[in-house]
Amino acid sequence: MAELPAREATEFDVVIVGAGPAGLAAAIRLKQLSRDIAVVVVEKGSEVGAHILSGAVIDPIGLDRLLPEWRGEDTPVKTAVTDDRFYYLSETGTLRLPNFIMPPLMSNHGNFIVSLGNLCRWLAGKAEALGVEIYPGFAATEVLYDGDVVVGVATGDMGLGKSGKPKENFTRGMELRAKYTLFAEGARGNLGKQLLAKFALDRGREPQKFGLGLKELWQVSPGKHRRGLVQHSFGWPLGNSTGGGSFLYHLDDNLVSVGFVVHLNYANPYLSPFEEFQRFKTHPLVRETFAGGKRLAYGARALTEGGYQSVPKLVFPGGALIGCDAGFMNVPRIKGSHNAMLSGIMAAEAAAAALAAGRAHDVLAEYEEGWRSSPIGKDLWRVRNAKPLWSKFGTVAGIALGGLDLWTNTLGFSLFGTLAHGAADYASLKPASECTPIAYPKPDGTITFDRLSSVFLSNTNHEEDQPPHLKVKDPALQKSSEHDVFAGPSARYCPAGVYEWVDEAGAPKFVINAQNCVHCKTCDIKDPNQNITWVPPEGGGGPNYPNM
Ligand SMILES: Cc1cc2nc3c(=O)[nH]c(=O)nc-3n(C[C@H](O)[C@H](O)[C@H](O)COP(=O)(O)OP(=O)(O)OC[C@H]3O[C@@H](n4cnc5c(N)ncnc54)[C@H](O)[C@@H]3O)c2cc1C
Ligand code: SF4
Numbered sequence: 001m002a003e004l005p006a007r008e009a010t011e012f013d014v015v016i017v018g019a020g021p022a023g024l025a026a027a028i029r030l031k032q033l034s035r036d037i038a039v040v041v042v043e044k045g046s047e048v049g050a051h052i053l054s055g056a057v058i059d060p061i062g063l064d065r066l067l068p069e070w071r072g073e074d075t076p077v078k079t080a081v082t083d084d085r086f087y088y089l090s091e092t093g094t095l096r097l098p099n100f101i102m103p104p105l106m107s108n109h110g111n112f113i114v115s116l117g118n119l120c121r122w123l124a125g126k127a128e129a130l131g132v133e134i135y136p137g138f139a140a141t142e143v144l145y146d147g148d149v150v151v152g153v154a155t156g157d158m159g160l161g162k163s164g165k166p167k168e169n170f171t172r173g174m175e176l177r178a179k180y181t182l183f184a185e186g187a188r189g190n191l192g193k194q195l196l197a198k199f200a201l202d203r204g205r206e207p208q209k210f211g212l213g214l215k216e217l218w219q220v221s222p223g224k225h226r227r228g229l230v231q232h233s234f235g236w237p238l239g240n241s242t243g244g245g246s247f248l249y250h251l252d253d254n255l256v257s258v259g260f261v262v263h264l265n266y267a268n269p270y271l272s273p274f275e276e277f278q279r280f281k282t283h284p285l286v287r288e289t290f291a292g293g294k295r296l297a298y299g300a301r302a303l304t305e306g307g308y309q310s311v312p313k314l315v316f317p318g319g320a321l322i323g324c325d326a327g328f329m330n331v332p333r334i335k336g337s338h339n340a341m342l343s344g345i346m347a348a349e350a351a352a353a354a355l356a357a358g359r360a361h362d363v364l365a366e367y368e369e370g371w372r373s374s375p376i377g378k379d380l381w382r383v384r385n386a387k388p389l390w391s392k393f394g395t396v397a398g399i400a401l402g403g404l405d406l407w408t409n410t411l412g413f414s415l416f417g418t419l420a421h422g423a424a425d426y427a428s429l430k431p432a433s434e435c436t437p438i439a440y441p442k443p444d445g446t447i448t449f450d451r452l453s454s455v456f457l458s459n460t461n462h463e464e465d466q467p468p469h470l471k472v473k474d475p476a477l478q479k480s481s482e483h484d485v486f487a488g489p490s491a492r493y494c495p496a497g498v499y500e501w502v503d504e505a506g507a508p509k510f511v512i513n514a515q516n517c518v519h520c521k522t523c524d525i526k527d528p529n530q531n532i533t534w535v536p537p538e539g540g541g542g543p544n545y546p547n548m
Contacts, residue, residue, distance in 0.1 A: 028127050152177035517534075
């Protein structure tokens, strides 16, 4: 490859990677503490919010702490939860769990139904008003080091062709250098993954666990809309040994957000999270909500599920992990945005204090030492056994035991201590020869849909002539193992139809339709050989979610 020109470097006090709730909360807090702190946020989406996909019912604890006056302002937080329901589903049956048996921490009373993307857009406005520089359309692709100290990040080059050669529109990436760099990339951050390895941040911790969340936004008939209703289910269409469940949130303007999460430690390579989601919508409890409605948007994103046991060491010389890059998601509550904001605030406070003391490029020990006794630690501690119990005992017994454990933890103790998760998700697939293929019904085009028409609604767009952003380390292994042993699960777990095994002159060929990728990160997590690595494509590429 031709030698590229040197990158221009700019110095800041704090560089933040990712404009999600964690990154934006950190940026705002830094400027609240001192307007003199120079803060920049880079965001790979074409605009803030373009890559944000969440439920979302938010616990306002983070917002209350960051911007206590928000309730008096014009915000995208408009719909209070008024009705909170929890169901167990069989194929045709419905069992509603009475609210009084639910542990208090599961209650959504006082929470709000929002588009997290729109909340981030609003937070970005707040940050900019305080003087934060936000660069949307710029992906951080490289951590910059001085020896073993993180000194910033570099953004990716623009205008490289497929082969890696500069095209006419080539623009070199920038070096954003900082005294402290906060990584807020969300679940399975690409740079976060490199930092975990470089600084062995996950040594002595349980492996991180993940789920894949798929979501659609619908405009439903006014007669079917129940503003403020929040509904969760578990059970059908998943079998007892596969973890996951649904959410269905009625926002304002006749909008309903419906989604399905599949835990990525499932075993059957024939399982398709996308098709499970489509099937779920045909259940008698939910089908009627969508009859006569219009699907407006679709998307998917991985979420972290390891919780307390899997949180890595958060700090290293020159920086820290915040939000879901660190894995602060609360699985039974399906909530992570509050902890994302709280962790951004904590890291910002540690960084601001360090800067005020004239420090730079060292370890923000206050953040690492403080999170367990903070509201984040308390939130995650009480639910730490929910996921391992579900994985170990299956849905019915696992949820019953998990519920018991949530109750006892509310009272201050657990019968189980702290349970381990065991293996990482990529190791849980069984060879196809030990599993039964699953026959999914064909989409009806009104309630259920195929992948490509769904991806269309994610407004995903990538420059086609650019280096591949889905890197297969060993193509021969993909054939001998992913295809021959596991029957090509990538074609089913990818929610955007990126991967296909096609027949080419009698031999299977692995085809990657990278332009469809919605950046959910599932391939990076679930490939049974860890042979696929997701790296950020050219900045601005990927989905353009409107109100997700
Ligand atoms: C289907 C689903 C439903 C959920 N439901 C809820 C819910 O109801 N309530 C709730 O509280 N939580 C929910 N969550 C979890 C919640 O969305 C996350 O906890 C939260 O978004 C984490 O915030 P974050 O800022 O850490 O990361 P994210 O929100 O993922 O934001 C990360 C940002 O960083 C950007 N980025 C990533 N890498 C780079 C890079 N290299 N360079 C530049 N930019 C980069 C991304 O584009 C993105 O904008 C849900 C999650 C999913 C997937
Ligand atoms: S290619 Fe990977 S990251 Fe992209 S949508 Fe498919 S599974 Fe998700």
